[in-house]
Amino acid sequence: MAEISLNDVKYTEQAAELLDKNSDLLKPDKKFGKRHFQVVNICFLVFVAYYSRNSLSVAIVAMNDRNSTINPNIPTYDWHNKNVIQSAFFVGYVPSQIIVSWLISKFGTKWLAVSFFCCCSISGIATPTVVYWFEDMGIMVMRLIQGLCQGFVFPSVQHVLSQWVPPNERAGLAGAVYAARPIATVSSMFITGYIAGSWYGWPWIFYISNGIGLLWCLSYVLFSYDNPASHPSMSAKERRYIDKSLGQENVDKDCKIPWKEIATSVPFWALVVTQTGFSWGFWTQQTQMPMYMKYVMKFDIESSGTLSALPYLVQWLLSYFFGFLSDYLLNRKIWCIDTARKTMNSIGLFIPAIIFILLQNSGPDESTKAVVLLVLGIAINGACFCGFMVNQMDLSPTFASILVGISNGPAQITGFLAPLFVQAIVKNETDPEEWKYVFYTAAGIYIVSGLIFIVFGSGNVQTWDGAKKTTDKRFN
Structure with a gap:
């Protein structure tokens, strides 16, 4: 009965007591656990955030090149403030982080993260329409909004990792999360360049990169939780292992x-x-x-x-x-x-x-x-x-x-x-x-x-x- 309680049944005080009496059972399982799934989901977040952020460097070239697409209906421009446009993201990104990190410490990550990134993604999807009407000023405003919204990303990542990942697994799992940054950079180089040169042109760079962001929001709503205590189906063994190693x-x-x-x-x-x-x-x-x-x-x-x-x-x-x-x-x-x-x-x-x-x-x-x-x-x-x-x-x-x-x-x-x-x-x-x-x-x-x-x-x-x-x- 103890074996079943420790490995298969949800967390209870009785199961925690049994685990504490046999500390050998608190060794980490090699199998894929609930904590690993949380890491996968925030890895997806880092990938989507950087993919969306980096895609502008390709898109802005295509937006100012009449030969970038075979579709004559795709509008192009002649902007001379491209560096200013790319900097607009950081104008919103830098100051928002302290405020967002305070909110996360008070209310957790789940609904704040979903709300902010949903706003970020919708702003990105709306960018081609805004650019059509307001050109360079429009895209600067939309990038500033996206920067404000993405200020939550790394405070959220660290908060989730600190709640879910034991210290002896931290470098490997956190390293896997941050490794999403270079792979997002690589993906944006190849994929956005291909989209820009296709019939669909640069607007679809914004539609696709930010559409993936909405997909992440749905994934996070359905499958992620602020901490092990709020997860409805964790095994007692995995939860106690995390709690003991973190001192939760x-x-x-x-x-x-x-x-x-x-x-x-x-x-x-x-x-x-x-x-x-x-x-x-x-x-x-x-x-x-x-x-x-x-x-x-x-x-x-x-x-x-x-x-x-x-x-x-x-x-x-x-x-x-x-x-x-x-x-x-x-x-x-x-x-x-x-x-x-x-x-x-x-x-x-x-x-x-x-x-x-x-x-x-x-x-x-x-x-x-x-x-x-x-x-x-x-x-x-x-x-x-x-x-x-x-x-x-x-x-x-x-x-x-x-x-x-x-x-x-x-x-x-x-x-x-x-x-x-x-x-x-x-x-x-x-x-x-x-x-x-x-x-x-x-x-x-x-x-x-x-x-x-x-x-x-x-x-x-x-x-x-x-x-x-x-x-x-x-x-x-």
Whole structure:
């Protein structure tokens, strides 16, 4: 009877008591559980969010190219403010995160996430019609609305992961979620380009990418829950395993957000600095590498969709490798969470920093070497997915969404600052000496932020978190 209660019957106090008496039964099942399904659903969210966000970079080219489609009825324009249009998303995205993260900490993710993303998707579907009437001003307003709505994405992701994923599975499962970012980038490169050149033209880029968003909303309504306690059909064994490993039975549900403690937390601000440094390098690579490869290395990387996508495909694969390697070493007690986060973060920052320097010192006659370095630099960045990117959950499972809302703001501002820095430094795009300052700066920021995380960062739950310190010591 005990065996049935532990493995098949819904959670009850009696089943929890039986499990506590036999702690060996609290080891994780290898089978696909309810927690894994929650991870799949938020992985789908990250994919859809980034696919929708990145699709504009292809769509806006087609919108301003009369030869982009064989359909003569598709309208095209002559806009000279394309960079401003693409920046409109971040105008809404950056400030909304702190407000949204506070709402998530109070009300949970499910209905907030569905409401925000439904609004985001409907705005995207309406974009071609709005553009028809208001042209560039219309698309800027719609992108601003989408940015406001997508401010909930990463606070929601961290909140769900912190509620559902035990610490010893966190790097692998969270890494799988964040690996949806590069695969979404790759998908948008191929699919949106094909749609833009088809008879249906650029409007269908918006219809399809945001229609998938509505499909995610339906999936989340039907199959996802804020935490294990609200799931109607979990086994007692899986729920107790999650609760014990996270210390969920000791969480004070009515605790106030410790704003003062967060503001004075050294490990948290080390995380903020690291995330901002990573984002500076990320946006430098994302926005400037094609120009450097074209004008300095004399290699038009944009002319080959396959080559443009290759770094992100490799990053996607390595993200799984780094994540599951980290969890494997953690479960074998070879390292603790603190060591795991700092080691993976160092790999994801220090090696790309060296690659930045090597890339800058490659001449135009070494284009193959430059491409290899570019692929490795972007791909190895994926180690950070199980470094600082999951650290909010380590510091405070209870307030992970709040920490994301605060830390992601400065990080996303670098999406404006890094390109502006390059514009101020590089006056002659063909001069490698001017580009040297760009790459040395990015490498230096990577190294400094990585060192700060090693010295001041932490993988331990902080004293100001809402959970009392009774989490299973196997994971600390």
